[in-house]
Amino acid sequence: MICNECGAMVSELDNGHLLACSGLTLQEYALRHVLPLDLLVSPDRIKTDTAQADLPLMPVAVPDETARAVLAGLRLAGKVHDAGPLCFVEGEVSWLDLLFCDLAQLAPYGFRFRQEYHYAPGSHRVVARNRLVTQKRNLVGPWLPARVPPPEQYLKYAVYLAHAAELHAGFLFLPFASDDEADEAAEFLSRELDVNTRPLAAGTPLLRTLTRADATRLLDRLRSQLESMPGVWPRFHPDTPEITVSKEVVFDSAHFLTDHPARCSNLHGGRYVLHVKVRGQVDPVTGCVLDYGYLKRVVNARVVERFDHHTLNYAGPELAWRSTTEMLSMHIWEQLIDFLPGLTELTLYETPQSWCQYSGPDLETWQRQGSQPLLGRFTDPALGHSPWRHPLRTLDERYATPQARCD
Ligand SMILES: [Zn+2]
Numbered sequence: 493m494i495c496n497e498c499g500a501m502v503s504e505l506d507n508g509h510l511l512a513c514s515g516l517t518l519q520e521y522a523l524r525h526v527l528p529l530d531l532l533v534s535p536d537r538i539k540t541d542t543a544q545a546d547l548p549l550m551p552v553a554v555p556d557e558t559a560r561a562v563l564a565g566l567r568l569a570g571k572v573h574d575a576g577p578l579c580f581v582e583g584e585v586s587w588l589d590l591l592f593c594d595l596a597q598l599a600p601y602g603f604r605f606r607q608e609y610h611y612a613p614g615s616h617r618v619v620a621r622n623r624l625v626t627q628k629r630n631l632v633g634p635w636l637p638a639r640v641p642p643p644e645q646y647l648k649y650a651v652y653l654a655h656a657a658e659l660h661a662g663f664l665f666l667p668f669a670s671d672d673e674a675d676e677a678a679e680f681l682s683r684e685l686d687v688n689t690r691p692l693a694a695g696t697p698l699l700r701t702l703t704r705a706d707a708t709r710l711l712d713r714l715r716s717q718l719e720s721m722p723g724v725w726p727r728f729h730p731d732t733p734e735i736t737v738s739k740e741v742v743f744d745s746a747h748f749l750t751d752h753p754a755r756c757s758n759l760h761g762g763r764y765v766l767h768v769k770v771r772g773q774v775d776p777v778t779g780c781v782l783d784y785g786y787l788k789r790v791v792n793a794r795v796v797e798r799f800d801h802h803t804l805n806y807a808g809p810e811l812a813w814r815s816t817t818e819m820l821s822m823h824i825w826e827q828l829i830d831f832l833p834g835l836t837e838l839t840l841y842e843t844p845q846s847w848c849q850y851s852g853p854d855l856e857t858w859q860r861q862g863s864q865p866l867l868g869r870f871t872d873p874a875l876g877h878s879p880w881r882h883p884l885r886t887l888d889e890r891y892a893t894p895q896a897r898c899d
Pocket residue numbers: 495496497498499500509510513514
């Protein structure tokens with residue numbers, strides 16, 4: 493076949509040829525020339541697992557401070573995986589330079605780059621995986637110094653940010669594998685970098701910078717480390733278009749309106765349709781403003797699971813008095829804004845003919861002001877203490893029989 497990059501006739505295109513002639517991997521070549529990998533990879537190159545024969549066995553070199561910090565950052569980011577006797581770090585084709593930058597730093601551990609081709613039975617096509625692979629024993633072997641100081645923390649957290657953090661509407665979201673790691677990170681960021689974070693109840697450990705200023709400060713404090721990694725600084729300062737993404741969910745609920753003069757005072761049910769709109773810049777690495785899966789998980793966990801097949805008035809004190817679409821929208825906004833700082837609008841249909849639209853306060857304003865007072869009318873501690881109630885007490889006292897008085 494002919495190489496579309498250099499015009500040479502080759503028996504088969506592989507990374508050996510392509511990296512020499514164009515600097516591209518085969519997967520990048522396939523994307524550039526719009527060719528399915530199925531046509532480029534012969535069946536005998538399709539892998540079922542990673543070959544370890546040509547991977548070096550240690551010791552290559554004693555890992556220096558940088559190598560240890562990069563490995564620790566990748567581990568914290570959940571990017572280091574075990575597969576039998578091997579260990580690998582996986583990267584995205586949109587960002588192979590970052591993987592190659594990791595590779596350069598991790599050299600003492602004996603990592604090698606592999607682009608492996610697998611047949612994905614579900615999608616009926618050949619897919620590529622980009623990995624840095626080493627022998628697992630190279631990461632733990634007795635050749636490592638017995639006592640080493642902890643890896644350089646600033647670089648470790650910069651590597652973590654580069655591989656795991658996501659920027660939404662100016663806030664950084666930081667996922668962790670365990671509560672201990674999240675606690676340690678929150679403590680380090682606060683103590684060393686003066687960055688405040690807030691843990692979010694997301695099912696898995698997740699921190700968010702408390703404010704946009706905290707996100708900016710975090711990036712600025714680690715700027716030199718982040719700038720040393722390809723594409724990282726621009727990813728967190730994107731120059732990409734702003735786009736609004738929307739998700740529609742439905743839930744079936746019953747409700748009634750207290751003191752309503754018409755039929756809505758009766759308990760009745762219906763199918764609610766909620767449209768959630770989130771605006772943000774396109775992430776240059778993922779090509780998304782926000783993962784629709786994340787959006788769906790958040791809305792399901794915070795809204796649908798709470799209200800579906802429930803009576804709205806008994807789902808929480810915010811809606812006990814009046815579960816109108818307006819009250820419900822304000823309440824849903826407060827359920828979502830912590831997780832979706834790019835939230836711009838909610839549209840809530842009670843019936844196909846009746847709906848409301850709501851744009852509430854942005855995250856920082858909401859954090860400053862607190863919950864919408866209307867939602868807390870019946871939980872407000874001041875309720876019952878107005879001077880207008882004093883005559884009622886006097887009346888009670890006047891007509892109470894001595895036995896009934898409890899003071
Ligand atoms: Zn070529």
